[in-house]
Amino acid sequence: MPKIRIDGREIEVPAGRTLLQAIDDLGLLMNGVEIPHYCWHPKLSIDGSCRLCQVEIEGTPKLQIACNTPVQDGMVVHTQSERVRAAREGVMELLLINHPLDCPICDQAGECKLQDYAYDYGLTQSRSREPRRALKKNVDLGPTIVFDQERCILCRRCVRFCEEVTGTGELRVFGRGDRSVVDIWPGVPLDNPYSMNVADMCPVGALTTKDFRFKIRVWFLEEVPGVCTGCANGCNVYLGVANNKVYRYTPRRNDAVNQTWICDAGRLSYRRIGAADRQRSALVRGELGVPEPASFERALAEAASRLRRLVEVKGPGVIAGVASAHATNEDLYTFRRFLLALGAGESGVAVPRGDSDALLVKEEKAANAEGARVLGFGPARAVLERLRAGGVEALVVLGSDLLGERGLEDLSPLDRLDTLVVLAAHQSDLQRVAHVVFPTRHAAEKQGTLTSHAGRVQRVVPAVEPAFEAHAEGDVLHRLGAALGLPGFEGSYDPRAVFRALVREVPAFAGLDEGALGDQGAPLAAPAERPKASRASPGARA
């Protein structure tokens, strides 16, 4: 590997890369090596036009753009010299002579690279006495994006994204010289499943999403790392949180999962967290035969007594379980243990499905379908068949995907049940026929891990707290197990302890370390490398 000296610090860099790429590969860009840049983006082709990333290379008379200069062994680079600073100041002054400087009413303020670098390299007073360019404002580019042409600094990231990533090519630079503008072709809107990424990439406030603009000033947001739960891809996101509310998802870079992108549907799935149809209270079926709000303890007691009676009268084999692909590995592992300890009969997982594409979107519309499979949950088909055949007396259901496309066509098989216990974060028709309902938490509200379609285990942490009493599925099941006096359900539910048990007991999780998961996750052990389990099913008796 070539060695270069950058600002007096010797580093080994990957060969065959440009300076900016190599520094980014090492995770040092703007994180130890300060090279401001606009047009360069790690996942787009090199443009080389903003000229802000110019650096001084010894032995080369002119300053060179770091984004397009190949690394060479022995290269000596200065990123903070006087000449470099002067060049950056020049670029900033020129970018600002036509910029409207409307930060007080601009939604990008606070996360604007023009603002940031103007603080670092800008003049406090503009020397330009000329009128600024007057261009189009508040342009409706399509269903998701609003464009302010005056704020645009023509870095062309959005143009390259639509050309190179989505292949849709809606955006172009029209005109030339200082009449250059980004725009769409007449009558062809910016409309593709990834369109909102252009707003993330836009370093200034030119492209903003209709969804987020003017909702809140970004400096009030805490950006909590999390995982999108819209599909099985497990795209990494930041949850923009303020006032105990998630205002947006923005993609968080993970080169092994989603690069720096997220699909529009996934981005907007944050709305499920604070949705109006959240299950906000526990329910117990009352004397009128309809579920009525009840305290959590009352629901717990009701569910426990119904299950206990059934076990005593008919044996545990008439109890079946349907897991949710939305639940965490910890929830599902607890469910698995619960069913085994109870001696329940059939179990499976219901996975919602939908469209997929070649970029990010996966057919399975839940974040942890793979985790459920790894933890031993087969398709819910077996449960449904036995249910239709009348062999099930009690059903414990996580989520509502049982009612999905490949699930139950109608509720009639459920009518016959002696006991239907539902653990769900959102309302559905299941609740109408349930005997006991427990409100649960969204992935943004709990601690745990999710396994992506590719077998990558990724961590989620509570970003917000529900405004009502709700517990993770694992927590509810742990308490239910305790109420039933099942072995291994003593004490209280601790997702971290469950994860450690997973690592101990489930061969696919062998070797994973919660701390090492970090923000980027880690892959499950490859099947060939998994230790031989002493027990056929995972964690039969923990």
Add this chain to the structure above:
Amino acid sequence: MLTTPYVTSYLSEHFAHDDFGTLKGYERRGGYQAAREALTRMSPEEVVQRVKDSGLQGRGGAGFGTGLKWSFMPRETEKPKYLVCNADESEPGSFKDRILMERGAHQLLEGILIAAWATGAEKTFLYVRGEYAWPASQLERAIAEAYAKGYLGPKVMGTRFRHDVVLMRGAGAYICGEETGLLESLEGKKGQPRKKPPFPAQVGAFGMPSTVNNVETFCHVPHILSKGVEWFRGFGTEKSPGTTLFGVSGHAVRPGLYELPLGTPLDEIVFEHARGVPHGRKVKGVIPGGMSMPILPAGELDVRMANEFLRERKTMLGTGGIMVMDETTCMVRVACIITYFFRDESCGQCTQCREGTGWLNKIMSRIERGAGLPADLDVLLDVAGKMEGQTICAFADAAAWPVQGLLRHFRADFEAHLREQKCPFPESFEL
């Protein structure tokens, strides 16, 4: 219509004869013998070496060594290699390539053939300025003649060397005369210069190794091969051998083309060949090499017209387009025109060029309008300085240099505008 330069030398010697443009007329005067000699008796390496030894510099403006440029073409490659002839002559003040195409199309084609042999190129793209309809038609006719005679096509002159020439008309953008902007335009894209690396010799036209040369550059090559390096070096200076076609325009008694050796003093061209300034007026300033080159004041016209001497005066030969301005000329108006041109023609990619060209022009226009501010001149120089040497191509430099030149030599004009808050040159040309 101008058909022949007022002063001729080897390039334009026969331009007065209409039949020189035909294959028959060209061959009768010794045409295509150099190409035949190269293709049948010389190795490509020998041709490159010969051109290197001749010291021929590119005539497109940058003055880069032609033989050296040819040697950058990879020898061992599976890819087809291309030559590109830059006939987009778009530098204001320059009109030499036009006559070389109109009056000596076969001379150009022979130069192309020799260069193709030297670089192993199988195809030449001739990119002709959109407005040059007549030159393009002359080239098309000459190309057809060359194909018919077997001088182009699968077996050039009966050898196993294949070469094709494809003519393509531009659509009228200055930046398409920049080597890589031309390549983009040639490929059907918006004419925007490419960042380097990669250089055209690695990734050029349509992704293939390519060499781009100016029309005049090619035209010198047959003469170097047929008459020899010694003979060629008999023209011009030690460092800048050969002749060039100086184009004189502006306030000259006899504007036109003059084929003279490099190193000819500028005052000789302006006062002797072009016969000075009309109406008994005095010269105020002369742009020596096309509009993008810094101006020289009347007192500095003794400079010899070769880069080694012009650089000492902080200007360059460029394309040899000499623009003469008399004493009535308002240099602020000149600056307005020049900055407007570059503002209009900037491709808009790089920050400094896109924003800087517009800013320079806005300030210049304001000064000319009589609304100049005391700080303007410092801002102009500072902005020009920030544009220089920092962009993908040399366009921003070309836009900055004339401003620096005008302020260096004619600061008094600008100061007069600021002081009087109006243009003090009522007799100057109108904007």
